[in-house]
Amino acid sequence: MTDNDKSGSVIKKITGAKEFTLVVIWAVLVLVLWLLNRNFLSPGNIRSIFNSAFVIGILAVGLSCLLIGGKIDLSSGNTGMLAGVLISILLRDGVHWVPAILITLAFGAVTGAVNAFFVNGLKFAPFISTLAVSSIYGGVALVITNSANIPVSSQDHDWFLALGTKSFGVLPVPFLIALVLLAVYGGVLWGTGFGRRVYMTGGNANAARLAGINPVKITSILFVNNSVIASVAGILFAAFMKMGSPIAISGSDLDGITAAILGGVAFTGGSGNMFGVFIGLMMLTSFQNGLLMAGLDSYYQVVAKGLLLIGALILDYYRENARLRALKAGK
Amino acid sequence: MEKLLEFKNISKAFPGVQALDNVSFSARGGAVSALLGENGAGKSTLLKILSGDIQPDAGSVCIDGEDRRFASPYQSIKASVSVIYQERQLLGAMNVMENVFLDDLHEKFGIVNRSELKRKTQEIIDIFELPVKPTDIVGRLSVAHQQMIEIMKAYRRGSDIIAFDEPTAPLTDKEIAILFKLIRELKERGKIILYVSHRMAEIFQITDDIIVLKDGQLVTTLRTSGTNERELVKAMVGRDIGDTYSNLKRNEIMGDVLLEVKNLETDYVHDVSFELRRGEVLGFAGLVGAGRTEVMRAVFGADPIISGEIKLEGKPVRFKKPKDAIGSGIALCPEDRKDQGLILGRSIRDNVSIPVLSKLKRGLFMSYRAEEALAAEAVRKYSIRTPSTDKRTVELSGGNQQKTILGRWTSDKMVTKVLILDEPTKGIDVGTKAEVYQMIHDFAATGIGVIFISSELPEVLNVSDNIIVMQNGRVTGRVSRQEATEELVVAMSMLE
Numbered sequence: 001m002t003d004n005d006k007s008g009s010v011i012k013k014i015t016g017a018k019e020f021t022l023v024v025i026w027a028v029l030v031l032v033l034w035l036l037n038r039n040f041l042s043p044g045n046i047r048s049i050f051n052s053a054f055v056i057g058i059l060a061v062g063l064s065c066l067l068i069g070g071k072i073d074l075s076s077g078n079t080g081m082l083a084g085v086l087i088s089i090l091l092r093d094g095v096h097w098v099p100a101i102l103i104t105l106a107f108g109a110v111t112g113a114v115n116a117f118f119v120n121g122l123k124f125a126p127f128i129s130t131l132a133v134s135s136i137y138g139g140v141a142l143v144i145t146n147s148a149n150i151p152v153s154s155q156d157h158d159w160f161l162a163l164g165t166k167s168f169g170v171l172p173v174p175f176l177i178a179l180v181l182l183a184v185y186g187g188v189l190w191g192t193g194f195g196r197r198v199y200m201t202g203g204n205a206n207a208a209r210l211a212g213i214n215p216v217k218i219t220s221i222l223f224v225n226n227s228v229i230a231s232v233a234g235i236l237f238a239a240f241m242k243m244g245s246p247i248a249i250s251g252s253d254l255d256g257i258t259a260a261i262l263g264g265v266a267f268t269g270g271s272g273n274m275f276g277v278f279i280g281l282m283m284l285t286s287f288q289n290g291l292l293m294a295g296l297d298s299y300y301q302v303v304a305k306g307l308l309l310i311g312a313l314i315l316d317y318y319r320e321n322a323r324l325r326a327l328k329a330g331k
Numbered sequence: 332m333e334k335l336l337e338f339k340n341i342s343k344a345f346p347g348v349q350a351l352d353n354v355s356f357s358a359r360g361g362a363v364s365a366l367l368g369e370n371g372a373g374k375s376t377l378l379k380i381l382s383g384d385i386q387p388d389a390g391s392v393c394i395d396g397e398d399r400r401f402a403s404p405y406q407s408i409k410a411s412v413s414v415i416y417q418e419r420q421l422l423g424a425m426n427v428m429e430n431v432f433l434d435d436l437h438e439k440f441g442i443v444n445r446s447e448l449k450r451k452t453q454e455i456i457d458i459f460e461l462p463v464k465p466t467d468i469v470g471r472l473s474v475a476h477q478q479m480i481e482i483m484k485a486y487r488r489g490s491d492i493i494a495f496d497e498p499t500a501p502l503t504d505k506e507i508a509i510l511f512k513l514i515r516e517l518k519e520r521g522k523i524i525l526y527v528s529h530r531m532a533e534i535f536q537i538t539d540d541i542i543v544l545k546d547g548q549l550v551t552t553l554r555t556s557g558t559n560e561r562e563l564v565k566a567m568v569g570r571d572i573g574d575t576y577s578n579l580k581r582n583e584i585m586g587d588v589l590l591e592v593k594n595l596e597t598d599y600v601h602d603v604s605f606e607l608r609r610g611e612v613l614g615f616a617g618l619v620g621a622g623r624t625e626v627m628r629a630v631f632g633a634d635p636i637i638s639g640e641i642k643l644e645g646k647p648v649r650f651k652k653p654k655d656a657i658g659s660g661i662a663l664c665p666e667d668r669k670d671q672g673l674i675l676g677r678s679i680r681d682n683v684s685i686p687v688l689s690k691l692k693r694g695l696f697m698s699y700r701a702e703e704a705l706a707a708e709a710v711r712k713y714s715i716r717t718p719s720t721d722k723r724t725v726e727l728s729g730g731n732q733q734k735t736i737l738g739r740w741t742s743d744k745m746v747t748k749v750l751i752l753d754e755p756t757k758g759i760d761v762g763t764k765a766e767v768y769q770m771i772h773d774f775a776a777t778g779i780g781v782i783f784i785s786s787e788l789p790e791v792l793n794v795s796d797n798i799i800v801m802q803n804g805r806v807t808g809r810v811s812r813q814e815a816t817e818e819l820v821v822a823m824s825m826l827e
Contacts, residue, residue, distance in 0.1 A: 187696075191695070191696035191697055192695060192696055192697065193688040193689055193691075193692060193697055196681065196684075196685075196688055196697060197688065199674075199677065199681070200674050200677065200681070200685055203674035203675070203676045203677055204670075204673070204674045204675065204676075206670060206671050207665075207670070207671050207672055207673055207674055208674060208685070209633070209652070209653055210631075210633060210653050210663060210665055210671055210672070211653070211657075211685040211686055211739065212653055212654045212657040212658075212685065212686040213654070213685065214652060214654055270674070270676045270677070271676060
């Protein structure tokens with residue numbers, strides 16, 4: 001193989017990657033939205049896109065790992081929401097913000113362990129059992145708050161609130177944390193032995209088990225991890241809003257799954273990466289924001305989400321067909 | 332007029348296998364015709380062609396002299412053919428009458444006529460003398476009763492041609508007696524009946540003609556009254572063995588006992604004992620479903636063990652999960668490569684490195700270089716045909732997939748002592764098969780004990796040093812390669 005061929009294949013590798021197509025689509029999307037309203041790329045608006053993206057982005061990190069490992073968790077939105085309520089109550093009752101955060105993260109870990117026990121111990125279908133947990137948490141939040149927001153006082157807890165409200169230039173702290181989580185988990189999935197075991201388990205749990213991987217252990221870790229990450233999202237959202245709301249982010253887990261799927265995570269497990277998830281997240285949030293900026297009613301955001309997903313599925317369909325054709329022609 | 336079913340010059344190829352090769356025979360009305368042959372002889376393929384499930388590459392099925400080509404099971408049923416498969420095709424959550432009348436629910440203006448259905452189902456149940464009610468949920472019935480309900484479906488259609496694929500396997504003597512009474516009655520009514528079974532005694536009890544198949548070819552057709560067991564076994568075996576085996580460089584050196592299994596008992600196998608020495612190739616012969624795979628899964632920690640003793644290098648072991656077995660040096664290449672062997676969406680490299688991931692780290696992360704070296708070595712050693720180790724395993728041929736799995740278990744990072752190969756040559760071409768046989772003896776030469784499960788008699792007899800024969804979850808014979816003949820092993824795996 002000559003050097004020429006090699007560099008050609010590297011370019012081909014980049015342009016042939018699923019993520020490259022996504023980046024191009026995202027760039028086109030941004031361009032069109034900017035043409036519709038020049039304020040779309042103003043610093044203020046970029047910051048507001050980031051502010052609308054961090055909860056979804058953080059949830060998407062845990063959910064993507066779980067989806068790649070072949071499982072799903074529909075309770076993470078409400079886990080995050082209840083975590084936000086929990087920490088607001090703790091802060092209101094005078095707990096120092098550091099132990100309050102630790103207690104809330106522990107709540108997340110217990111939730112994840114319960115989900116893992118239902119799925120791996122009792123062999124429940126994750127779709128159903130996590131939906132049940134989600135419903136319970138949604139109700140519990142309403143009961144303990146009496147469906148009222150729990151404010152976090154800015155005099156007593158300025159350090160805590162800074163977590164949600166400070167920003168570096170256009171980068172709000174919570175979004176920065178989302179980026180760090182995306183990068184760290186991206187690295188874990190890409191380069192570590194654990195990451196590899198996650199892909200193998202999601203690709204074919206049966207074969208992975210016979211090759212010496214313990215799928216029960218892997219997916220249990222992923223469930224706990226997902227709920228802890230969901231609590232992080234809830235904590236940051238409470239700091240951002242300066243209150244714990246018993247309804248606010250309860251449906252964000254579906255947005256997180258949407259971002260993951262848009263970014264190329266396979267719903268059937270075994271493939272996807274965090275760079276794709278990041279692009280998926282940005283596509284979703286910039287599209288929603290851009291439509292608003294273009295003067296469309298906010299209800300269209302919901303329609304837009306659906307259209308984006310259908311678009312991603314169509315793209316996937318043609319890509320897979322082209323690949324199969326190439327494979328046949330090669331034989 | 333007597334009915335007539337003819338198979339004319341039927342050929343059918345699957346990737347790597349000629350399942351049927353120019354097979355012609357006929358079955359007459361008012362008689363029971365047995366289809367007899369080893370695993371892979373082509374019986375199931377013939378039934379699938381008859382039922383319209385698959386289509387032949389060449390040849391035709393004629394009914395009463397008329398050429399029929401069944402493009403789908405629906406057309407076959409319309410032509411009055413019913414095939415009762417071994418795997419029951421029942422809706423477990425529905426009741427008996429809904430299953431029996433699945434394709435004819437007696438609807439009136441779209442509403443199922445339950446009382447009519449109930450009455451008619453009860454009539455059939457009475458004929459079958461079964462202690463079930465039309466409203467019983469099928470999934471809660473015993474396996475034997477489920478099998479009888481499968482037969483009721485065909486009976487209810489009143490088909491002229493009925494094919495049974497091993498119908499008695501799950502039945503008790505009581506139901507078998509009822510079934511045979513029914514078959515005789517159907518015969519009296521002039522139906523054409525095909526009957527696939529491995530049980531010799533049954534064949535002599537119920538059939539009139541016998542069609543013997545071997546390796547996809549018709550061997551002979553016989554009258555049951557004019558033959559005997561010995562003649563049938565002879566007809567099923569005895570074929571040309573090419574140079575494949577004479578060119579094999581065998582490992583001749585055997586060491587001490589490596590693996591010892593004593594009185595192993597699981598849900599599927601009973602009282603299984605055997606010994607494997609270092610450098611030995613121990614073959615496991617038997618019919619599909621004889622329990623060979625299940626023995627190995629239990630030893631490997633993939634299925635639970637009820638009782639029994641396993642010793643590895645003299646030390647008692649009992650593995651709770653495959654990971655533990657692998658840690659002790661046992662490797663298993665499963666029967667179903669695609670479902671249990673490989674992670675198809677991932678590359679050759681990823682598939683080779685799975686069991687040794689922790690040995691390929693550099694700091695926190697996986698070392699790409701170490702992984703690549705491992706996979707490249709497997710590609711080189713087994714001449715896996717691929718442009719790079721990046722290729723997803725779903726895109727490889729069966730032979731190359733098998734070599735990838737072998738590469739996984741025999742890399743220099745593994746300490747494999749016992750290598751279990753479950754049907755390693757299934758669906759791969761003749762040339763690659765010869766390569767696999769040589770690999771098996773090359774492994775043995777390094778002191779590995781190899782367990783070689785195969786349903787192909789010639790290969791298991793010629794490649795193994797010693798052969799264990801299983802039937803119905805039990806060991807029914809042990810022979811050395813020198814003593815083993817096809818006739819002997821077939822007798823051990825089929826005769827009671």
